Amino acid sequence: MKYINKIQSPADVKRLALEEMNELAVEMRTLLIEKLSRHGGHCGPNLGMVEATIAMHYVFDSPEDKIVFDVSHQSYAHKMLTGRAGAFLSEERYDDVSGYTEPSESEHDNFVIGHTSTSVSLAGGLAKGRDLVGGKHNVIAVIGDGSLSGGEALEGLDWAAELGTNFIIVVNDNQMSIAENHGGLYGNLEELRHSGGTCANNLFRAMGLDYIYVDKGNDIPSLIEAFVKVKDIDHPIVVHINTLKGKGYAPAEADKERWHWSGPFDIATGELKHVSAAENYDELTATHLLKLMKNDPAVCAITAGTPGIWAWTPERRNEAGPQFVDVGIAEEHAVALASGIAKAGGKPVFGVCSSFVQRAYDQVSQDLCINDSPATILVLWGSLSTMTDVTHLCHFDIPLLSNIPNLVYLAPTNREEYLAMLDWSIGYREHPVAIRVPVGLTVPARRPVPTDYSCLNRYEVVSRGKDVAVLALGNFFTLGEKVCAVLREKGIDATLVNPRYITGVDTALMESLKSDHRVVVTLEDGAVEGGFGEKIARHFGSSDMKVLCYGARKEFVDRYVLADFLVANRLREDLVAEDVMKTIGQM
Amino acid sequence: MKYINKIQSPADVKRLALEEMNELAVEMRTLLIEKLSRHGGHCGPNLGMVEATIAMHYVFDSPEDKIVFDVSHQSYAHKMLTGRAGAFLSEERYDDVSGYTEPSESEHDNFVIGHTSTSVSLAGGLAKGRDLVGGKHNVIAVIGDGSLSGGEALEGLDWAAELGTNFIIVVNDNQMSIAENHGGLYGNLEELRHSGGTCANNLFRAMGLDYIYVDKGNDIPSLIEAFVKVKDIDHPIVVHINTLKGKGYAPAEADKERWHWSGPFDIATGELKHVSAAENYDELTATHLLKLMKNDPAVCAITAGTPGIWAWTPERRNEAGPQFVDVGIAEEHAVALASGIAKAGGKPVFGVCSSFVQRAYDQVSQDLCINDSPATILVLWGSLSTMTDVTHLCHFDIPLLSNIPNLVYLAPTNREEYLAMLDWSIGYREHPVAIRVPVGLTVPARRPVPTDYSCLNRYEVVSRGKDVAVLALGNFFTLGEKVCAVLREKGIDATLVNPRYITGVDTALMESLKSDHRVVVTLEDGAVEGGFGEKIARHFGSSDMKVLCYGARKEFVDRYVLADFLVANRLREDLVAEDVMKTIGQM
Incomplete structure (x- = not known):
């Protein structure tokens, strides 16, 4: 480790020659893979962003210039270059940093960000604030890895054109969300990549933004050239960079979905260190729904960009065919879509993590519950014992959902009760039903379980x-x-x-x-x-x-x-x- | 009234000759203006949609074909053609219908819709449901009047391309939101209008959608031609229609913002029948903030497309200049923007109706409160006594906001206490603060009011x-x-x-x-x-x-x-x- 040990701050990056930056990238990737293999974390997103992060810190002057990452799970390289390399160098210090940007760790982090699609709006606020109180620094939003399809990101992009002053939006296009991308806009990104950014039709320009394209998004000189071009620009501009998710670790390049996030693994084989054969509720849900789908073409499962968290593997999605819908990261749309499907006689089941159902309160209330559409929402991982990062807490779904009229929110206590409630909910036509799916390994029932829950609020x-x-x-x-x-x-x-x-x-x-x-x-x-x-x-x-x-x-x-x-x-x-x-x- | 009396259902529209439809449009407009002048309601949006609604019912076969309106306050003409003309013919029956689509009134209404930006997702669900359970009917989403900028609408448009089957999205482009439009995408709509829909850069095509343009959006033959062309189409398509908001009532054509919604008015002069000179909390807020802005360039007011509900008239907005930000209908972005501005040292005040703050729960929790950004949210109209339409209830903001950590939610009880809390909040740097602005006419304090509220939770x-x-x-x-x-x-x-x-x-x-x-x-x-x-x-x-x-x-x-x-x-x-x-x- 010749270079990384010397990087105390971005100023040290600026002192490196190009060849040294390339070697630095190799070192960083080695450290990333080592830490990820022992500690677990977001693999593909971070491996793909090493060069872009080096180039950003080479060109821009953080912390005066403000860089906002979204999704901030792609900020590991940024942490390594902003005085936090120690947390990647020695195993005892791995937990010195969080997996997201965190202002309490460093002045180079501007916000705590865990949910997707927020950087353009948050950074837009930093830019607007700069213009109000006076300042000339650059504001840079880094967005990508699937988060472009979220409503907040699209609202932010649409608004950005109006700012009229310096604002640089780096779109990290790694051709993936957690799973494959969904949504028409990704077709446009593909067109842009294939045309070297020159095709006439351009989502960003259609939203009123200036635009440049960097085809070699893992090539430091290309990136530096682009960032130098936009530095101190006097209006908002999108820098669309084409990166390789998982770059530098062969298994992660080959199977991007599997390697979006991983628990500890063996570097040589890519195999997980801890695998449990015991049945968990996520697996149970996917296999059970797949069974129901075969007997009833109206049953349909919906995810908002997170099929893996309820065990919808590529194989199972393939088996479900059009009965599995991934809308991309777009929870609002997912809920309204479920309402529409239910009104048309379909039997939609939207599976969503407790922390992310927060994004769709209004749609649950207005589109679903006022209309009393009989859709099912499976709230996954709702518990104090699942995710402990502050941005991913699964503590709040009960206050959020349980005070909305018309919604029936159920809390099963064991395997059989859960399945009975799920089956009942799919057939029930009176009200929307949410089920707080139990967490962890399945627990068998030790008492008989009813099949009908339509007599509400009977404990x-x-x-x-x-x-x-x-x-x-x-x-x-x-x-x-x-x-x-x-x-x-x-x-x-x-x-x-x-x-x-x-x-x-x-x-x-x-x-x-x-x-x-x-x-x-x-x-x-x-x-x-x-x-x-x-x-x-x-x-x-x-x-x-x-x-x-x-x-x-x-x-x-x-x-x-x-x-x-x-x-x-x-x-x-x-x-x-x-x-x-x-x-x-x-x- | 030669024609409207004979329209019991869309079948009766289909029997009319073109000239008769034109006369029907005149009758409908006369009835609309009469009812609006006595009863109040949404003026501009409905006056602009008369021809498009006639043409839709002439071409499509509702209720087999499904039409979903958003914002559904532009559905008055639709109600007149679907068996509910009586509610526009005689004053005693004015309240037979709601101001929004309402399935309990008619099988021609598919959803209760009051919040904007929902139709593409809801109708997308009807289309997906049709494909799952079998069916060949058309599904039509009508979107416009400012609602295109909402995250849910953009998520829905992005997703629509993936449906791959019949789905018609009518974009009613009347060049307005409630106030003027904001956001870069409206520049693209303008480009499309000016080029007759032919310009290379096209937001809808960039989202993967097919597209046609109707320049004369208040001309029945042009509209019929377009709708015939897309009827039974085998893939999603956008029909972009250029309409005139307020058409047929001169004052409404001249001042589109004033006439978006109106209380009862005198038809001849356009003057309101009921005007109160007494001070209300909305007026107080705007005048007070304007005063603060003059002394402090960091103070900034934000609205998400609804400046009028807190008395930000065009004159006042003009006076505030860059210290007033209208982000368009985009509540999620507004909250994140406020967080960013606050982090940059600005003093943002986001004013939002209780019913609409629901759209930004996740942003309030994640972007604002986890980051403890010292922004102010003014929750307007939060009360049982304000809006009584089910889609606009202002009942739920306390359960929604009050359980989010770090947020200080204040409930002033009189004029002076409100102003003191507002002043305090703007200067306070510890936590985000929301204030539940009192409703109605201002009430003076009858006890001394403190200026400092930083000792929290002291009753x-x-x-x-x-x-x-x-x-x-x-x-x-x-x-x-x-x-x-x-x-x-x-x-x-x-x-x-x-x-x-x-x-x-x-x-x-x-x-x-x-x-x-x-x-x-x-x-x-x-x-x-x-x-x-x-x-x-x-x-x-x-x-x-x-x-x-x-x-x-x-x-x-x-x-x-x-x-x-x-x-x-x-x-x-x-x-x-x-x-x-x-x-x-x-x-």
């Missing part, structure tokens, strides 16, 4: 005790069982309830508890504010029933250790039981 | 009593005063609290109430589920305090009578007091 009493009732929602049903076990040791025979419905209160059951219960505990695997437990607290507000609500308190946490986080929120059976005993003691 | 105790505490949030502060007055008559000296902060509980104050209060009442002018009151109910869950939460119950209501609606939700001082007395009586 399941799993065991009837007295004094204390534990309403244990979805993933936290097992926590509820444990709380009851601890209480039993303390002489309390608690009632255990599987609420099943997040979106309504079983008022008859709640009223019946008043006769012989004094405390109701609610457990939900997500943010507590605006969620399920508060509805129960309000229901009992005018009564003598005590209600203790458990979930995560309102905060943005980042890269937390799950066990500590749960304890900090008193989400452990002994702590809940302790609170219950204390409450009873005070009565 | 104001307006009068200290005992037994009962009324937490009266924002617009419902006056209701709280009335509740206290009724309780006083019943011998109860209640504590009246102005919570000010929607996003947090004043735990010290709440704990202090435990000593001599038995009941806490929360009053919020919005949906109760997921809102402010439930946080209070949860806080007191483990205590003996009784909590009664008031707000609107979870439902989508449409065109309700406010007084009835309030009573149904027990939102009247006597009803609240009655509940309080009952609760006390049970203790």
Whole structure:
């Protein structure tokens, strides 16, 4: 490592000769592959952006010039050149940096960005702000790796033309999203690549923007030439660069989807170090839907650019044919599309990560729920225990969705209950249904599971005790069982309830508890504010029933250790039981 | 009225000769202007769409063929031709129909649509559903009047190319949004108009779509010719029609922004029938911000295509110059832009209607709040008493925003408190701040108002009593005063609290109430589920305090009578007091 050790800041990049920059790129790629193989992370996007990042820091003057990455999971090379190479050099320091841009790490990072399609708008704001308060620096948005199809990006591009001052939008065109690209605009990018950027029809020019093309997007001199040309430009311009996703690691070049993100792997073979043969809920969902599709041409699965997160492998997508729709990164469109398909008699199932369903609140409310279109939304990974990066928290889907009228939001607690709810939802024609898919490995049912859920808001009493009732929602049903076990040791025979419905209160059951219960505990695997437990607290507000609500308190946490986080929120059976005993003691 | 009386359904349109259709258009326009002058409603958009609607129903076979309007406030002519002319013929029947498409009125309406930019995605779903379950009908999306710039519309257009089967997208290009258009794509539309649709650069073709242009978009034969050409087409195509907003009513043609929507007016002069000289909060906001802008170039107001709803007249926008930014209908971009401006040292104030802030939940959470950018969002019209169309309800902003970490959401109760909070927010650099702007006419303060709100979640105790505490949030502060007055008559000296902060509980104050209060009442002018009151109910869950939460119950209501609606939700001082007395009586 001759060069990377000497790069403390972009100023050190500027001192390198071209040949040295090429060697630097080789070193960076070696370090990237090594870290990724041991630590896991975004592979293809970062391997493809090494040269462009070197060239940007060679030409522009960060932090005076502002570079905004989106999706910021392609910012590893940027971190290596801005004083954070240590986090790629030694294994003990791998976790010194996040997988996204993070202003608290460096003045070279302008925003915390994890969701796609945001850089043009955020950087546009930096440019507008510069013009308001005075300044002459460059503002550069880096967008790509599939994020161009998101509504926010397209809104931003459309607006950018109006700014009228310096604004450089680097479009990293690696011909991929997480999976293959979808949407007509990618046809135009292809036309632009094939014509060397000269074809008459040009999406960016149609949006009012100036444009140049760099065919060799992994060639440092070509990139430098382009960036020098646009530096200090007096109007917005798109620099369209053609890069190779996964460049420099043969398996990643060969299978771009597999290598978008990877867990730790063996560098020689590309094989994953940790593979589990046990069934998880994502696999279960894909295989089950595929089975249903074969018997019913109306069933259709929709993804917004993330087929892999619910195990829709290329083989399965191929098998599903037109019954699988990838709309690209476009969650708003996905929800409205599902509403339309349902109104036309189809049976759409939109699978979306809890963190990304946030992008479509208005569409869930307006396009889906006001119209009462009987589509199904599968909310994936909704839990405190899945993604811990602050931008990808899956804590907020319950407050987000559960307060929208007409929506039935279900929380299954085991494998069979989940499948029964999914089957029921696909056939149900009264309301839209969302299902919070359990996380992790499947857990078999240990009690019979009904097939019909159309009598809404009827909770399941799993065991009837007295004094204390534990309403244990979805993933936290097992926590509820444990709380009851601890209480039993303390002489309390608690009632255990599987609420099943997040979106309504079983008022008859709640009223019946008043006769012989004094405390109701609610457990939900997500943010507590605006969620399920508060509805129960309000229901009992005018009564003598005590209600203790458990979930995560309102905060943005980042890269937390799950066990500590749960304890900090008193989400452990002994702590809940302790609170219950204390409450009873005070009565 | 020779023709309109005979039109029971589109079949009757098909029987007309060309000359008769022209006369029908004249009759329809006369009826539109008459109804609008007495009843109010969307003027310009509907006057411009008369011919296109006649031609569509002449060529296509609704309801077999599916027409989806967006923004559906341009569907009045469609209603007249689909069995609902009665609602335009006689004043008593004006309210038989809503101002938007409404499936419960007619099988010719496919969706309830009020928010913009949705038709391509919803109709795309109808087309995809048709292909899944089998069918050969045409699916037509009508989009325009500014709604093309919304992210959902752009996502939908991008996706449409992939459908590969019949799908007709009619772009109503009337050269306007509510105000003038903003965004680079409108430059391309202009180029297309000027070149008769032949210029090489074409946004729609760049998105992979086929395209034809109709220059005379208010000429029935031209429109029929185009629609005949695309009927039963085997792939997606855009029909770009050039129409005149406000056509046929001289004042509306002359001042398109003023006549986008109007209250009742005098046909001869165009003057409004009801004008109030009293100061309202929208006017106050615009004049106050304009004053601040003059002293501070960093202050900047942002709108997403709706300057008029907060009194940003063309004159005021002109005065603000580059300190006023209209991004077009693009709420997601507006929020991210504000975050960027704030990070660059600017002082952005994004004014947005409660119903439309819904479109930007993810941007508020990710781009703004995770980054803790000190921008201000003014939530306008947030109340049960403003818009009563189901698609425009302003009930949900509290559950939507108040559960997002880092955001400070304030609820002022009078004129001076609002201005103090606004001034404070613009200077505050710690967190993003949203303010729920009071609705209606301004109310002067009757108590001193602090200037600093940085000590978060400190409620104001307006009068200290005992037994009962009324937490009266924002617009419902006056209701709280009335509740206290009724309780006083019943011998109860209640504590009246102005919570000010929607996003947090004043735990010290709440704990202090435990000593001599038995009941806490929360009053919020919005949906109760997921809102402010439930946080209070949860806080007191483990205590003996009784909590009664008031707000609107979870439902989508449409065109309700406010007084009835309030009573149904027990939102009247006597009803609240009655509940309080009952609760006390049970203790």
